[in-house]
Amino acid sequence: MNAPRTFVPQATRTAEPDAAPRTYPEHKPERIYLFGTCVVDLFFPEAGMDAIRLLEREGIQVVFPQAQSCCGQPAYTSGYTDQAREVARAQLALFDQDWPVVVPSGSCAGMFRHHYQELFAGEPDTLARARAVAERTYELAEFLLHVCRVELHDQGPPTEVALHTSCSARREMHTHHHGRALLDQLSGVRRVDHDHESECCGFGGTFCVRMPDISGAMVADKTRSLRDSGATRVVSADAGCLMNINGALKKQRAPLQGQHLASFLWQRTGGQP
Amino acid sequence: MSQPARIPLRDEFNSRARDALGDAQLRRNFRGAMDSLMEKRAAAFSDADERERLRTLGNHIRARALSRLPDLLEQLESNLTANGIQVHWAETTEQANRIVLDIAERRQARQVIKGKSMVSEEMDMNHVLADHGIECLESDMGEYIIQLDHEKPSHIIMPAIHKNADQVARLFERELGEPYTRDVNELIQTGRRILRQKFFDADIGVSGVNFAVAETGTLVLVENEGNGRMSTTVPKVHIAVTGIEKVVAHLRDVVPLLSLLTRSALGQPITTYINMISRPRQAGERDGPEEVHLVLLDNGRSQAFADGELRQTLNCIRCGACMNHCPVYTRVGGHTYGEVYPGPIGAIITPHLVGLDKVPDHPSASSLCGACGEVCPVRIPIPSLLRRLREENVSRPDPGHAVMRGQGSKYSALESTVWKLWRTLYTRPLLYRLFRFFATRLRALTPSRLGPWTEHRGAPKPAARSLHELARKHLEQSR
Amino acid sequence: MSAKARILDKLRHSLAGTEALPDDFDETLVTEPWRYPPEQRMARLRELMEAVRTEIHLTDQTRWPALLADLLAKKQLTRLLIAPRTDHGRQLSEHWQHRSDAPALHAYDRPVEEWKHELFHDTPASLTGTVGAIAATGSLILCPDRHEPRLMSLVPPVHFALLRASTIHDNLYEAQRALNWRAGMPTNALLISGPSKTADIEQVLAYGAHGPKDLVVLILEDA
Numbered sequence: 001m002n003a004p005r006t007f008v009p010q011a012t013r014t015a016e017p018d019a020a021p022r023t024y025p026e027h028k029p030e031r032i033y034l035f036g037t038c039v040v041d042l043f044f045p046e047a048g049m050d051a052i053r054l055l056e057r058e059g060i061q062v063v064f065p066q067a068q069s070c071c072g073q074p075a076y077t078s079g080y081t082d083q084a085r086e087v088a089r090a091q092l093a094l095f096d097q098d099w100p101v102v103v104p105s106g107s108c109a110g111m112f113r114h115h116y117q118e119l120f121a122g123e124p125d126t127l128a129r130a131r132a133v134a135e136r137t138y139e140l141a142e143f144l145l146h147v148c149r150v151e152l153h154d155q156g157p158p159t160e161v162a163l164h165t166s167c168s169a170r171r172e173m174h175t176h177h178h179g180r181a182l183l184d185q186l187s188g189v190r191r192v193d194h195d196h197e198s199e200c201c202g203f204g205g206t207f208c209v210r211m212p213d214i215s216g217a218m219v220a221d222k223t224r225s226l227r228d229s230g231a232t233r234v235v236s237a238d239a240g241c242l243m244n245i246n247g248a249l250k251k252q253r254a255p256l257q258g259q260h261l262a263s264f265l266w267q268r269t270g271g272q273p
Numbered sequence: 274m275s276q277p278a279r280i281p282l283r284d285e286f287n288s289r290a291r292d293a294l295g296d297a298q299l300r301r302n303f304r305g306a307m308d309s310l311m312e313k314r315a316a317a318f319s320d321a322d323e324r325e326r327l328r329t330l331g332n333h334i335r336a337r338a339l340s341r342l343p344d345l346l347e348q349l350e351s352n353l354t355a356n357g358i359q360v361h362w363a364e365t366t367e368q369a370n371r372i373v374l375d376i377a378e379r380r381q382a383r384q385v386i387k388g389k390s391m392v393s394e395e396m397d398m399n400h401v402l403a404d405h406g407i408e409c410l411e412s413d414m415g416e417y418i419i420q421l422d423h424e425k426p427s428h429i430i431m432p433a434i435h436k437n438a439d440q441v442a443r444l445f446e447r448e449l450g451e452p453y454t455r456d457v458n459e460l461i462q463t464g465r466r467i468l469r470q471k472f473f474d475a476d477i478g479v480s481g482v483n484f485a486v487a488e489t490g491t492l493v494l495v496e497n498e499g500n501g502r503m504s505t506t507v508p509k510v511h512i513a514v515t516g517i518e519k520v521v522a523h524l525r526d527v528v529p530l531l532s533l534l535t536r537s538a539l540g541q542p543i544t545t546y547i548n549m550i551s552r553p554r555q556a557g558e559r560d561g562p563e564e565v566h567l568v569l570l571d572n573g574r575s576q577a578f579a580d581g582e583l584r585q586t587l588n589c590i591r592c593g594a595c596m597n598h599c600p601v602y603t604r605v606g607g608h609t610y611g612e613v614y615p616g617p618i619g620a621i622i623t624p625h626l627v628g629l630d631k632v633p634d635h636p637s638a639s640s641l642c643g644a645c646g647e648v649c650p651v652r653i654p655i656p657s658l659l660r661r662l663r664e665e666n667v668s669r670p671d672p673g674h675a676v677m678r679g680q681g682s683k684y685s686a687l688e689s690t691v692w693k694l695w696r697t698l699y700t701r702p703l704l705y706r707l708f709r710f711f712a713t714r715l716r717a718l719t720p721s722r723l724g725p726w727t728e729h730r731g732a733p734k735p736a737a738r739s740l741h742e743l744a745r746k747h748l749e750q751s752r
Numbered sequence: 753m754s755a756k757a758r759i760l761d762k763l764r765h766s767l768a769g770t771e772a773l774p775d776d777f778d779e780t781l782v783t784e785p786w787r788y789p790p791e792q793r794m795a796r797l798r799e800l801m802e803a804v805r806t807e808i809h810l811t812d813q814t815r816w817p818a819l820l821a822d823l824l825a826k827k828q829l830t831r832l833l834i835a836p837r838t839d840h841g842r843q844l845s846e847h848w849q850h851r852s853d854a855p856a857l858h859a860y861d862r863p864v865e866e867w868k869h870e871l872f873h874d875t876p877a878s879l880t881g882t883v884g885a886i887a888a889t890g891s892l893i894l895c896p897d898r899h900e901p902r903l904m905s906l907v908p909p910v911h912f913a914l915l916r917a918s919t920i921h922d923n924l925y926e927a928q929r930a931l932n933w934r935a936g937m938p939t940n941a942l943l944i945s946g947p948s949k950t951a952d953i954e955q956v957l958a959y960g961a962h963g964p965k966d967l968v969v970l971i972l973e974d975a
Contacts, residue, residue, distance in 0.1 A: 010581045011770040012340035015332045015652035018325065034744070038699070041740045042712055043733055048740035052747065064744040069699040075692055077641055079663030083696040090700040118657075167642035200600045204640025211638060212725030213291045217604050218640070219729060247730025306955050323785055330781050333773070340773040343763040362756035414961060415952035431952060438954050457956040465962060472962075473872050489937045499906060499948035499963025506902050506940075507864075517759060522775075524934050528782045528925045539951075542800060543889035546963070547943035555939055557898040560864040571759050579766040 024146040031061045032100045032143075035091070037108045038070035039239040040260075047239065047260030051104040051140050054266055058148045065094040071103075071111040076119070078206045085119045092116065092129055100147065101137045104262050106169020106238050109139040114172055139169065141178035141237050141261060154186035156268040162194045162231035164201060164222070164245060164258070166238035179237050179261055186268050194229035196221070203244035219248040227256055234258035286609065286634035293605040299435055303606050306434045310597040313540025314648070331533045332652035334526045335588040342578070345487040345520045346569065352490025356552045358565045366396040369570045373398065373479070373512055376566060377407055380510055382476035386468075388494070388501035389413040390481030391429055391591060392514045392570055394613045395626060398479065409479070412468050412500035414461060421448050427607030429614060430538050430593040435606050468500070478504035478562065482515035483534065483590070484527050485567070492567065493527055494548040495534060497541075502548050511553075511562040517569050518578075518587035530590055533650035537592040573625040573678070580676050582661055586621050588651040593618075595645035595655060601638050610635065617645035621658045629666060630679030636662035709739040779925060786888035786923035793887040793920045794971065800890025804946035805959055807968040816970050817847035820912060821854050823968065824877065830855045833871075833878035833908055835900035837861075840881050840914050860901055871903065877910040884919035886927050891945040892969065893927060895938040902940055911964040913944070917973045 032055060036048045052062045068091060076084035088111075095101050103109035116130040144150045163183060169175035176198075183191050202208060202218025209215075223245060226234050234249075234256060236242050242258045249256055293299055318324035338345055350360040363369035373396075377385065385407055387393060399420065402409040411420040415433035419426060422444050426432030433441070438455045445451040451463050472478075480501055484493040492513050494501045505511045521527060535541045554561035577583045596602040596616025607615035612623045612632060620635040629636075636659050639645075645655040667688065670681030698705055712735045719734045721727065753761075788796050798808050811819045824832060834841045836859040848854045864871060880900055884893045892913055896902040905911050921927035924943070928934070933941070948963030959965055 010579075010766065010768075012336050012767075012773055013581055013585055014336045014773065015329065015654070017329075036740045036744070042709065042735045045736045045738060045740035045743050049743050049747065052744060056751070062744075062748065064741075064748060066741060066745060067702040069702070069705050072699075075695060077660060077663070078692070079636075079660065079665075079667045080689075080692040081664050083692045086696050087699045167640070167644070171643040171647060198644075200640045200642035200644070202600070202640060204642065207637065207640045209725050210634075211287060211290065211601070212728060213287060213294055214601055214604055214638070215640070216725075216729030217294050218600055221604075243733050244730065247726070247733060250731030251727075251729060302954075309955055320785070323781075326778075326781055330778060333776055337773040337775060340767070340770065343760045343767070344772075346760065346763075362754065362759055364755045364758060368755055412962065413952070414950045418952070431955070433952055434955070436953070438956070441953050457953045458958045460953055461950060461958040461961060465960065468962060469872060473868065489934065491937050497948070498950045498952075498961035500961070502902075502906050502942075503962050506906065517763075523777075524928060524937075525777065525779075525782075525925060528923075528928070531924070532782070543891055543943065543945050545804070545944065545946050545949055547891070549937060549941040550939075551937040551941075552939040555898070558939065559860060559862065559898065559901040560903045561896075561901070561940065569759075571755075571762075575759060575762040575766070578763060581770075584766075 032102050033095050034062050034064050035103045037105045044239045047262045050266035051262040071108040073111045074205050102143045104140040106139045106173045106175035107166050110168045110172035112137040139173045145178045152185040152269050154188045155270045158188045160190045160192050160231045161233045161235050162229045164236040166241045167200045192229045192231045195225035201241045203240050223248045235261050235264045237261040289609040290605045293609045307597050307603045317536035317540040330529050335651045338521050349487040349520050356490045361568045364571045369396050370401045384475045385409040385477045386475035386504050388480035388504035414464050472503045472507045475508045477510040478508040479512050480505050482513050485520045486524050492550045495544050497545045510564045512566045514568040534590050534592050537594040537650040577625040588653050594648045598644040598648045617655045628679035630682035633682045782925045796887040806946045810971050817844050824855050829877045833858050833875050837899045875908045878904045878908040879912040880904050882915045888923040891943040894942040906963050910966045912968045915971050
């Protein structure tokens, strides 16, 4: 993380320097926090459970603070900054121990890692805490790959999957690299590209209700290219995108469905669904 | 196709978007063009490290210029004046048009030929001059085509990108009486023939400015067609119009900015012509304009300038890469934005030019995917600025303290209350627990229609048990 | 208060209490990736210019007028606009005196107003010099002046340009420095990187938009 710069609101700004590549701890920690995210909580709880199982299989004890709720992103991106800040503050209070915070969703992990510092720029004490949490926040795939250094043993039949990565996860957390690397460890899985792979699926939080036709056109194009890719399954590490993509596939009565990366990895490596 | 009843979130932007999305030809034209522009840009920046370092340099050059903008503008004026170029200042587009009209009246001008200039679009110069009996004709091929069809540009670099050759051919047939041909070369030659005569006849040439160099008093114009050179060389009077942010301190600053501009815009190492104008025709010279004028236009830029965060908007060098890479722009095209500057840059600059209340939906026209910020050659944090404008948009109107005109234009007491409830739900664990309980136990009651969401998707249904419950049970068991 | 005073006031007010950012221009970024060994400079220029349909011929200080005559004949160009008071204008005029088959030379020796119609309608080709070129981007540098006016490289459909190989710079940054532009810019300085072109219709590249349809560069090997 960059050293804090003195903040003069009206000073002319230069771009934030690109962060240096992240360095990872040498050893797996004994314990981690799981921040489940609000969408996983209600719509993909099994993905959260599979994340816990994957982590436990690595010998890590998972702590799930029951008071957690949402990272605050929906309000933040809608411009309701004050509301987002209070929700963020409530989360920050839950992750006090010096354990990694693992998040099975790239965009929520990005909130923890990048945007909390913007939210608390004017509150030195909370900012310090936000920085400390940001330092030890990991997206699940990143954590499995670079901290656990997992070696996955594929036990499933040959299959072809398409990987969709959420835009903020791609740009803020480089989740696409982590997802690809994990899938490529699975001997029976062939990863297929899809057209305009790096393009947004049209979810965008409240964007999908504020600009419904544009969002609908985007998810129609995204699901068309996923169907055309020849993949038998779509995998994503972001539950928001999955809800959008699965919702559209369902409406199209397409046999193709999206699955959370955590569930896919767990099931392919012998875990029981 | 019958449409379900609409909830009243609809507005002009969405209704124009709906029309654009339904136009298959338009969508093909945009998708094809944007795909090709993205590919060309990627090829022009084959070395990612060089690209990123150059973007940082571009950002620093623009930020440095803005950090001393008033001084640089005065230095620019003084050097231009010393070079014999007359400098005019305009706070509003009305003032800018008045300046142009005064020059035109003094020169008894009847015909004006225009090189490409987005600032003159802000001024709506063509129509203002026409109202005063002066013909003002576009000479950039794309601008000429859309002027002929009484349209506005749909892209800042490729103004007629929404049309295909067939549409241009039919336009030329209808408006110019030319025989129909789909051959692009022939269409261009028709434009060349007609516009050559216009360059020949014009009393005044108008152009934009890509970079105004303070230390030398030089106007730098970037183009491929030669119409910019024609407009600034053939008529006896040249009027350049530009925004006050376009100044750079040093001539050398132009070098990286040019490279960023042409590679980001069209994937070209350089455009055909870089035209650096420092003086009008000198004694003994046989051509070039007798008078050169520069009009410096504010038009809301000083409002963006007043806020450290929003000031970054003025880094823009008008390359268009943000729109080429924008999944929203690609689908709805430039006209959906209804203003001079479309796409992500349009969404962050237009609120300053016309007031946020005139374009309340522009900041929402983004999924915040970040593609625009990733390609911006001068590293404008476009997604952050969009988010900031959303905040200005939904905050309670605060006249007297607002940082921008039209602040609070989307403020709704109801929506604010909804978000307050949302906050309460997610900051009170007990309340959230109750919510989870009912959402999961009553999942069968989830409506199958959820407003706009279910027009394109099936309704999501909560799981039977939340992760909170499952995790608690699991972790208790394994203890 | 004038518009100028009001604008500057607002800007100054907004900057109150802030400092000008330091000048951290890193010239290596605009020079190092764009340096070429001397023997590759011309090849680079040629490759880039030919990629945008520029015709390039290698010749030398004495033979170029004959080559030009051949090219004019091949292209069936019957008139050539020249700048009579330049060295190359004089050299060409002299050479032409020894040839009866050569096309007519026409001198740009009056203000454009006196012969604008002829320039626009009856001037198929022109010859100009250059003050150098840029290998990095494949660009000619022209600084039109009272001897060689601006429109010579713009209005005639075919533009012949003479370039001395020794004046090819690696990149624009070094060219600016070598030409000492910072101390005083020419009235008009141009970088020309091919014939006029446009892709405004369907992104189809078409040459000869408003300027020359053909750009022919005669490189004089003098190094």
